Amino acid sequence: MRRRWVKVLAITVVVLAVLFTVADRVAVHYADNEATHLAAEKYDYQNTTDGHLRVSVEGFPFLSQAFSQTFDHVKLTAEQFTIDTTNNAQGGYLPVKQLQLDLHGVQVTSLTARSAEANLATGTLTFSYEALSGVVTRLAGNGGPIHLSQAPGSTGQAARLKVTGTVGGQELNGTSTLLAQGTEISLNLPGAEQPTATWRVQLPENVGFTEARATADGVQISMVGHQVNLGSSRFTR
Numbered sequence: 001m002r003r004r005w006v007k008v009l010a011i012t013v014v015v016l017a018v019l020f021t022v023a024d025r026v027a028v029h030y031a032d033n034e035a036t037h038l039a040a041e042k043y044d045y046q047n048t049t050d051g052h053l054r055v056s057v058e059g060f061p062f063l064s065q066a067f068s069q070t071f072d073h074v075k076l077t078a079e080q081f082t083i084d085t086t087n088n089a090q091g092g093y094l095p096v097k098q099l100q101l102d103l104h105g106v107q108v109t110s111l112t113a114r115s116a117e118a119n120l121a122t123g124t125l126t127f128s129y130e131a132l133s134g135v136v137t138r139l140a141g142n143g144g145p146i147h148l149s150q151a152p153g154s155t156g157q158a159a160r161l162k163v164t165g166t167v168g169g170q171e172l173n174g175t176s177t178l179l180a181q182g183t184e185i186s187l188n189l190p191g192a193e194q195p196t197a198t199w200r201v202q203l204p205e206n207v208g209f210t211e212a213r214a215t216a217d218g219v220q221i222s223m224v225g226h227q228v229n230l231g232s233s234r235f236t237r
Contacts (some may be wrong), residue, residue: 012147045078047155050072052079064074071106074118086184094199095131098125101204103228120209128218132178136187139197143167146189150214151175159212159219163190180221181207182191188190205229210230 030089058073079101085092105119132148140146147166151158159178166172167189176192183203186195207225 005140043078043080044203045076045202047081048095051081053077053081054087061159070108072104073108074103076103076123083199083201084199089139090198091133092197092199094127094135094197095138097126097128097131099122099126099201101223103205103230104216106230118204118228119226120231121204121222121223121228125201125209125221126218127221132187132219136163136189136196137165140165140167140189143169147170148176150216154213155208157181157212159214159221161214161219178212178214178219180212182208185209185212185221 017220022127045051053076055074055076057071058075079097080095081099082093082095084094095175101121101123103118103121104115107119108116119227129150133146136148137146143166146163146167148163149160151160152173157180159180161176161178163172163174163176176190176196177188179186179188179195184198184200187199189196203223204225207223208229209221209223211222213220213222
């Protein structure tokens with residue numbers, strides 16, 4: 001009789017554990033969808049037909065985090081969206097290959113306003129050389145295509161790029177600088193006194209660029225932020 005009772009208890013515990021896990025996964029799926037919808041509205045990271053945006057609340061169990069209104073790790077990944085120049089120049093749109101943002105210590109600060117704050121945010125923004133070459137060619141307006149590729153010597157917030165092509169009948173063969181400061185990215189062509197173009201990236205409040213590197217696959221810009229205000233939040237109901 002005792003063995004049967006122990007067996008029934010064990011089965012009950014397993015069933016309850018499975019039900020809790022299912023409920024937890026259903027809840028986190030709902031929260032992920034709500035957070036993704038909010039990010040799409042607030043930051044416009046899904047402004048192309050082939051763009052992809054995903055916000056996910058990491059960690060298990062989710063329900064205990066929801067009850068405490070504190071989330072250890074929230075990840076945002078956006079791909080194939082565009083940013084425009086600060087002066088909205090015709091053809092100045094620049095495709096973003098990927099934006100990845102990791103939010104740590106996310107605290108819901110107001111249930112009524114659905115606002116939240118993250119203790120720390122880290123992330124990267126990546127552009128392909130094909131996208132950079134395309135936008136510079138469009139902005140140049142005349143001449144042949146301009147090609148940008150990796151050049152040695154990236155330091156701090158300035159990534160160095162090799163530039164080849166023609167503009168206005170003059171041949172280009174030198175290096176340019178892509179500078180990432182605050183939430184803005186500026187690109188200079190060889191011989192130009194002013195930036196060829198400047199783009200502003202929508203980022204959560206208090207997040208800014210810290211480093212720009214020219215890699216073999218493209219330009220990667222690092223970012224960090226502290227006490228990051230996320231505005232309206234729908235991580236919980």
